[in-house]
Amino acid sequence: MPVNVCQQLNNTKSLDKESYVSSLLSQMTLREKIGQMSQFNNDNEKLTASIKMGDVGSVINEVNFETINELQRIASQESRLGIPLLVGRDVIHGFNTIFPIPLGQAASWSTEIVESCATIAAIEAANNGVNWTFAPMIDISRDPRWGRIAESLGEDPYLCSVLGSAMVKGFQGENLSDSTSIAACAKHFAGYGASESGRDYNTTNIPENELRNVYLPPFKALADAGVSTFMASFSDLNGVPVTGNSWLLNDILREEWQYTGFVVSDWESITQLITHGFCADTESAAFEACQAGVDMEMASNTYAKNLPSLIQNNKVNIEQIDIMVSRILTLKFDLGLFENPYTRATPAVERLDSFHLDAAKQAATKSCVLLKNNIQTLPLSKTELTSLAVIGPLADDGYEQLGTWVFDAKPNQSITCLNAIKSHVGDSVEVKFSKGLATSRSHNQDGFIEATQLAHSADVAVLILGEEAILSGEAHCRSNIDLPGCQEQLINAIYETGTPIILVIMAGRPITLEKILPKVDAVLFAWHPGTMAGPAIADLLFGETSPSGKLPVTFPRSVGQIPLYYGQKNTGRPPCDATFVDINDIEVRAPQTSLGMTSTHLDTHFSPLFPFGFGLSYTQFEYENINISRHVITMGEFVEITATISNVGYFDAEEIVQLYIRDLVGSVTRPIKELKGFQRIFLPAGQSKSVLFKIHTDELAFYDRQMKRTTEPGLFNAWISSNSDTGLKTEFEVV
């Protein structure tokens, strides 16, 4: 068999990466170059033939390792050049072992947890031949109606940057060429989370200053952290869809940030430039996307069809194509694919690795957020209980607890809450179960009779409610974020029995809970916790460990408050309790001036139901003695802020200590608070710890009116706190 070009290059041992890529490039035909820029879905009937012809750079959605190995064999042995394939898959929160949804992982505020989830996901995916994931999604998400908030790391630029970078580290490992590493993708560049009305794929209008100060920082952080690829968003950004947005992809990503990885389109987003009304036909769509700097086209084939004539007619120049193709080849080189494109052929996993399951349990445990706990409701004590009613459509459903973006896991490998609670209490407590409702959306209340009877005869009712997996994720948005179906009625019915209620919620987004809060004694918000939901939740309910998660996103009282986030601007008339007027207190035909004249709604309090950063524990933490190293800091220096945190309760527990600042006066108005640091600390009962935050004046910078990143001199407030709505305050001046 003749030796192909890659085999020849592989035999030339001394070639460094640049020489390898440029030698390869110099031997490629135009068609083969465009082939590298094309990603095929695995169901494309021409896939195998196209790989042989060199028309395919990447395959998406193939996960059978035998098929992948065969496709890699065809690419590397039967195509003229022998270039192996990138094999992409949405490995979002686990592959075989499912971890909490990303929004849940973000509630752990733990870089270790987020990194370990991604490390294990990469091991399992790579084992199956996948070498590229489309994660992390680092779209700032401030609209809980948007289904994709589940896939995000929440509302805050700093938290998203730190946790997103940890996720990249987990996926990509120490070295991309390790057999357990896969390439990551920062998506969706940029602004997708601002889709109007929380409706997926909708238009976004984000002023440049807001874009730079809020939406872009996580992407910059991931570019700096070495993320292999970026994905251009589906969305229309200020009138120019991102897939054709040269300002964003060239001027910012390439010029300003000097990003050298490659950019992939989103699914058919190049052809959608026509649907957006931005291009008239596929030729123009291919032209705009290529000029904007989209290196690879996902799923559609406008590049394959139109780039040859665009180049022939001198509309696109070949030097540009060469740069784009070399970015793709460079990633293949970094992944070690030219040396070995094959995966270890292990049989399909029948049992999940116990180490992976432990990590999944740990992640789920640290992601749960305790929102309410009436005195002595939680933790439960199995020695004091005789019977327990477990109620709800999500209590014993191994599929729904996994959440969105799960393709490669087996729901029968999940451990449900019902099973975990039963095994936790053994024979000592009678555990009775009733679904109450067939699904989370169900309106049929026939099951209420059985559910209320069980609750009536039990010491405690544990209600496991929320949203099924399908109610969040891509294209799964809601206009109303109450508990769906008749779940509120179910809570009301159980409430009437007088039995204490512990509400566990699994959901892909914040849920509006104001009406039901008074009816329940405790609320544990578990997101969609994944494979090990049951053991994690059972441990928390029975006090094996204390809840320690904190909200990565604000919980509104009602949907009408959206967007509601802690980092809002002060406005010229900020709301306050002294002037707040409730709709029910307004006198009929009273003069308008009695209504406070501040930035509020009449029919709901202006505060959130639960602020960003909020989460209770089984113990109490006391914050004291805030101290600042100096009150006047020269530009270019650090300031140190400390506080003493004491565990004054009776439970050993972890606390997430947060640092916020406020820049009091800016040439562009600044948010009322900005997260600048956090630490997850462990404190045994009765112990104290001094927590230190060190801040450099550069970390106080923002984009000004000239879009220059700058730290302006002036006064700052700083808080060390347990959530965004409280804290010990100090101040300093930057000179």
Ligand code: NOJ
């Ligand atoms: C569309 C989604 O927007 C994107 O996030 C995903 O990675 C691709 N489809 C591939 O499935």
